[in-house]
Amino acid sequence: MKVGVVGAGLVGATAAYALTLRGSCSDLVLVDKDEKRAQAEAQDIAHAAPVSHGTRVTSGGYAALSGCRVVVIAAGANQRPGESRLDLLGKNAAIFREVIPQVAEQTPEAVLLIATNPVDALTDLATRLAPGHAVLGSGTVLDSARFRHLIAGQAGVDATHVHGYVLGEHGDSEVLAWSTATVAGLPVEDFMRARGLEWTEEVRAEIDAGTRDAAAAIIEGKRATYYGIGAALARIAEAILGDRRSILTVSAPTDPYGVSLSVPRIVGARGVEDTLIPPLPPEEARALEASAEVLRQTGARPG
Numbered sequence: 001m002k003v004g005v006v007g008a009g010l011v012g013a014t015a016a017y018a019l020t021l022r023g024s025c026s027d028l029v030l031v032d033k034d035e036k037r038a039q040a041e042a043q044d045i046a047h048a049a050p051v052s053h054g055t056r057v058t059s060g061g062y063a064a065l066s067g068c069r070v071v072v073i074a075a076g077a078n079q080r081p082g083e084s085r086l087d088l089l090g091k092n093a094a095i096f097r098e099v100i101p102q103v104a105e106q107t108p109e110a111v112l113l114i115a116t117n118p119v120d121a122l123t124d125l126a127t128r129l130a131p132g133h134a135v136l137g138s139g140t141v142l143d144s145a146r147f148r149h150l151i152a153g154q155a156g157v158d159a160t161h162v163h164g165y166v167l168g169e170h171g172d173s174e175v176l177a178w179s180t181a182t183v184a185g186l187p188v189e190d191f192m193r194a195r196g197l198e199w200t201e202e203v204r205a206e207i208d209a210g211t212r213d214a215a216a217a218i219i220e221g222k223r224a225t226y227y228g229i230g231a232a233l234a235r236i237a238e239a240i241l242g243d244r245r246s247i248l249t250v251s252a253p254t255d256p257y258g259v260s261l262s263v264p265r266i267v268g269a270r271g272v273e274d275t276l277i278p279p280l281p282p283e284e285a286r287a288l289e290a291s292a293e294v295l296r297q298t299g300a301r302p303g
C-alpha cells in the first residue's frame with residue numbers, strides 16, 4: 001500500500017504526517033520541485049514512524065511514485081489574506097500542466113487525489129490531463145467536517161456522531177445543506193429542542209459563517225490551513241486503499257451540473273464508485289445550482 005504526495009509544503013507534509021500517524025499505508029513518498037524540502041520533510045516524518053505504525057517514508061523524483069495506489073496532489077500556491085481560492089487558478093493551473101502528466105506517466109494504476117486550490121476547477125483540469133486515471137478532489141470533505149464540528153459544539157456531543165454535508169464549491173459559494181444535518185438520527189433543530197438547547201436563526205447563521213469563513217479566519221491568524229485538510233486527505237486515501245465505500249463529499253465531474261463539485265459519493269478502490277445527490281428542499285437546490293454556476297464561470301476563465 002504505497003501513497004505518493006506531490007507538493008511537500010504545509011498541506012502535503014501534514015497529509016503525509018497524518019497518513020503516517022494513522023498507519024494508512026505501508027510506504028509513503030514525497031515529491032516536490034524543492035527536493036531539499038521534500039527530503040527534509042520525509043526525514044522528519046519518518047522519525048514518527050517507529051512510534052506509530054512503521055510506515056516507510058522517503059522522498060524522490062517522479063519515478064519514485066511508481067507503484068503508488070493513491071497520489072495526493074498538493075503542489076501550488078496557497079491564498080494570501082484577502083485572496084479567494086479562485087484567485088489561485090492561473091498560477092496553479094500552470095503548475096498542474098507541468099505536474100499531472102508526469103505523475104500520470106509514472107502511476108498508471110493510481111487514483112489522483114487533488115488538494116490544490118481551487119480544488120474543483122483543478123479536479124476538472126487534472127481529469128483532462130490524466131485521461132484514463134481515476135481523479136477526485138478533496139472537495140468539501142473539510143467543510144463538512146467544519147460544519148459537523150460547529151454543530152457538535154452547539155449540541156454538546158461527540159463530533160463523530162453528527163452528520164451533515166456541505167455541497168457544491170469548496171469555496172465561498174458552498175452550500176450548507178441543513179436538510180441533511182442530523183444528530184442521533186434527528187434533524188438538528190429537533191435534537192436541540194428535545195434537549196432544551198438554544199436554537200435560533202442567529203445560532204444557525206453563526207454556524208454557517210463559521211463554516212464558510214473558516215479558512216479566511218485561519219489564514220488571517222497563521223497564514224495557512226493544513227491540519228484539517230491533512231486529516232481529511234488521509235481519510236479519503238484510506239477509503240480508496242481499503243476499498244471502504246465511505247460516503248464522503250469529494251469533488252468530481254457531476255453530470256447534471258457539467259462541472260466538478262461536491263456531493264456525497266461512495267469512495268472506494270476506484271475513487272468515486274457512485275454519486276448520491278440528496279433530495280434537497282428548493283432553497284438548497286437553488287443554492288447548489290448557483291454554486292455550480294460559479295464553477296462553470298471559473299472553468300470558462302483562461303486558467
Ligand SMILES: NC(=O)C1=CN([C@@H]2O[C@H](COP(=O)(O)OP(=O)(O)OC[C@H]3O[C@@H](n4cnc5c(N)ncnc54)[C@H](O)[C@@H]3O)[C@@H](O)[C@H]2O)C=CC1
Pocket residue numbers: 006007008009010011012031032033034037074075076077078079088092095098099114115116117118119138139142170224225226229
Ligand atoms: N482542498 C483544501 O481543502 C485545501 C487546499 N489547500 C491548498 O493546497 C495547496 C498547497 O498549500 P500549502 O501546502 O499551504 O502551500 P505551500 O506553499 O506550503 O506548499 C506548496 C508546495 O508546492 C510545491 N510546488 C510548487 N510548484 C511545484 C511544482 N511545479 N512541482 C512540484 N512541487 C511544486 C512548492 O515547492 C511547495 O513545497 C494550495 O493551493 C492551498 O490553497 C490548502 C488547504 C485546504
Ligand SMILES: CC(=O)C(=O)O
Pocket residue numbers: 085117142214215225229
Ligand atoms: C485553504 C482552504 O481551502 C481551506 O482551508 O478550506
